[in-house]
Amino acid sequence: MRLTILGCSGSVPCPDKPASGYLLEASGFRLLMDLGNGTLAELQRHADPLEVDAMLLSHLHADHCADVTALTVLRRFHPSVLGGRALPRLPLHGPSESATRLARAYAPDAVELADTDLADVFDFRPLSGEAFQLGPFEVLPVPVVHPCEAYGFRITAEGRTLAFTGDTAVTDELDRLADGVDVLLAEASWTHDLTRPAGMHLSGVEAGALAARTGAGKLLLTHVLPWTDGDAVLAEAHTTFNGDTRLVEVGDEYEI
Numbered sequence: 001m002r003l004t005i006l007g008c009s010g011s012v013p014c015p016d017k018p019a020s021g022y023l024l025e026a027s028g029f030r031l032l033m034d035l036g037n038g039t040l041a042e043l044q045r046h047a048d049p050l051e052v053d054a055m056l057l058s059h060l061h062a063d064h065c066a067d068v069t070a071l072t073v074l075r076r077f078h079p080s081v082l083g084g085r086a087l088p089r090l091p092l093h094g095p096s097e098s099a100t101r102l103a104r105a106y107a108p109d110a111v112e113l114a115d116t117d118l119a120d121v122f123d124f125r126p127l128s129g130e131a132f133q134l135g136p137f138e139v140l141p142v143p144v145v146h147p148c149e150a151y152g153f154r155i156t157a158e159g160r161t162l163a164f165t166g167d168t169a170v171t172d173e174l175d176r177l178a179d180g181v182d183v184l185l186a187e188a189s190w191t192h193d194l195t196r197p198a199g200m201h202l203s204g205v206e207a208g209a210l211a212a213r214t215g216a217g218k219l220l221l222t223h224v225l226p227w228t229d230g231d232a233v234l235a236e237a238h239t240t241f242n243g244d245t246r247l248v249e250v251g252d253e254y255e256i
């Protein structure tokens with residue numbers, strides 16, 4: 001499978017660096033994983049947003065889902081759609097509040113039904129701990145620790161496996177998520193500063209330790225906050241993991 005980085009800035013988008021979003025492709029199937037602020041713009045460099053096949057949302061913080069509003073506009077009002085092109089409803093697997101949260105983000109008030117119900121565009125499917133199939137992708141959502149309902153994803157296709165932590169603090173669930181994976185895409189929002197808030201995010205030290213514990217083949221670091229020194233996060237990860245470790249950049253493509 002191929003992983004393309006659509007955005008990797010943690011919490012806040014930066015110039016030329018959208019927030020969190022990733023495109024996974026295998027056997028011609030296109031799967032979006034998060035669609036934070038600015039990522040829909042980057043997606044258009046790599047794929048037609050009308051031809052995405054399914055979508056996963058790790059959680060409902062804006063830096064992971066804000067551009068679903070713009071994707072709604074595209075899929076409702078693109079000239080080809082208004083001209084009669086029939087688009088399938090896009091399967092959207094996300095936290096239980098996805099349908100209401102994204103509708104509220106889409107429009108300020110309930111003037112019309114289309115402002116409060118996006119079900120004509122998306123087929124909302126609430127995540128649980130159960131695995132499911134999307135085209136060639138087998139997806140296992142794993143609950144993680146964050147201030148809201150949040151998941152990591154263990155994704156297998158064509159005999160290869162990727163684990164994505166989403167946003168999370170350290171938890172034993174991450175060991176199950178990443179056990180023996182070919183690639184671990186781990187958030188590392190900040191350095192291992194003892195004054196950092198608890199229960200929210202990983203440090204570079206913690207992301208590296210997770211990769212080492214689980215025997216990951218490669219570690220990709222993402223979701224570094226704009227005010228965090230990415231080189232310092234990468235150096236931290238090297239202290240706990242001896243394997244191949246990269247700090248991802250927007251537009252990077254990885255064959256997994």
Ligand SMILES: [Zn+2]
Pocket residue numbers: 010011020061063064167223
């Ligand atoms: Zn985030």
Ligand SMILES: [Zn+2]
Pocket residue numbers: 059061146167
């Ligand atoms: Zn978050």
